Amino acid sequence: MSSMQRAKQWATFARIWHIYDAKWQNPFDSSKTIAKYLKGQHKPIYHPLSDCGDHVVVINCRDIALPGPEWYQRVFFHHTGYPKGGATWTLAWELHEKNPTKIMERAVHRAVGGTLLRKGLMARLHLFPDEHVSEDLLRHVTSQIPQLRVQPRRLDSYSEEEVRDFPKVFDYPADHVIR
Amino acid sequence: MVFLTSPAWIRAAKPDKFWRRRRTFRLSAHYFGRARNCYKTAIIRVEKALSYALVGRQQKKKDMVQLWEQRLEAGCAEHGTSLPVLRQGLMRCNVLLNRKTLADLAIWEPRTFKVRGSQLAME
Numbered sequence: 601m602s603s604m605q606r607a608k609q610w611a612t613f614a615r616i617w618h619i620y621d622a623k624w625q626n627p628f629d630s631s632k633t634i635a636k637y638l639k640g641q642h643k644p645i646y647h648p649l650s651d652c653g654d655h656v657v658v659i660n661c662r663d664i665a666l667p668g669p670e671w672y673q674r675v676f677f678h679h680t681g682y683p684k685g686g687a688t689w690t691l692a693w694e695l696h697e698k699n700p701t702k703i704m705e706r707a708v709h710r711a712v713g714g715t716l717l718r719k720g721l722m723a724r725l726h727l728f729p730d731e732h733v734s735e736d737l738l739r740h741v742t743s744q745i746p747q748l749r750v751q752p753r754r755l756d757s758y759s760e761e762e763v764r765d766f767p768k769v770f771d772y773p774a775d776h777v778i779r
Numbered sequence: 780m781v782f783l784t785s786p787a788w789i790r791a792a793k794p795d796k797f798w799r800r801r802r803t804f805r806l807s808a809h810y811f812g813r814a815r816n817c818y819k820t821a822i823i824r825v826e827k828a829l830s831y832a833l834v835g836r837q838q839k840k841k842d843m844v845q846l847w848e849q850r851l852e853a854g855c856a857e858h859g860t861s862l863p864v865l866r867q868g869l870m871r872c873n874v875l876l877n878r879k880t881l882a883d884l885a886i887w888e889p890r891t892f893k894v895r896g897s898q899l900a901m902e
Contacts, residue, residue: 641853642853642857644853644885644886644889645850646849
């Protein structure tokens with residue numbers, strides 16, 4: 601194998617680090633995309649037996665957006681493993697208060713599927729409640745997974761100038777009273 | 780008087796019992812316990828194994844198709860398109876490449892795969 605071919609092989613099978621911003625994203629839809637990257641299904645060389653998955657760093661897990669009424673309807677089950685009442689059911693908002701990365705973790709845990717690879721795949725998932733990621737993780741990151749939904753801009757994020765220059769059909773008269 | 784019926788009932792003699800059973804025992808040689816040596820147990824296990832093997836041979840083809848499609852989807856996603864779009868384009872341009880060939884192109888000749896896709900998009 602020539603050095604060129606060897607370098608090509610390294611480049612093909614190297615683990616890439618992706619970053620995903622979970623702000624205002626549905627964790628259950630996002631988890632399917634993240635699982636795809638963890639398993640390596642985004643590469644044409646994918647094979648279920650070849651270990652070609654990547655690392656994914658997920659930031660802003662605190663700011664995920666659950667659809668509809670799910671904050672107070674979705675229930676997370678946990679069992680301690682001991683007999684006689686080891687089971688607890690926690691509402692999504694309660695779980696999120698206790699651990700802001702837990703909902704994302706559970707979603708991805710489910711999305712990667714129940715195989716023997718699950719433990720290894722989950723070890724390559726790095727979840728952070730906000731955008732503060734330790735420097736030694738962040739220096740590996742070379743790629744960004746696009747968000748599933750576009751983050752809408754809030755009105756208070758627009759500057760005075762942008763609001764003024766926004767095209768308008770008409771101006772309110774000076775003596776117009778808005779109740 | 781000539782009897783025509785009874786000669787038709789005559790069949791060639793079966794081979795010796797040992798040789799008949801040997802065929803089954805060849806297939807059960809690697810089994811554990813009595814399934815290896817007792818014919819009554821062995822024949823059941825061998826027949827079940829053969830039926831599983833039949834299912835496996837059929838399943839293997841489907842699995843490969845699934846794998847090629849998954850790889851092609853990944854290859855298409857790299858160039859910002861999708862597999863149905865690619866297949867539609869190939870069909871319209873009368874490019875008769877199967878899933879296996881396209882997946883191999885996506886892996887081993889990514890530039891060819893890209894050019895193929897972009898040409899189709901232009902046409």
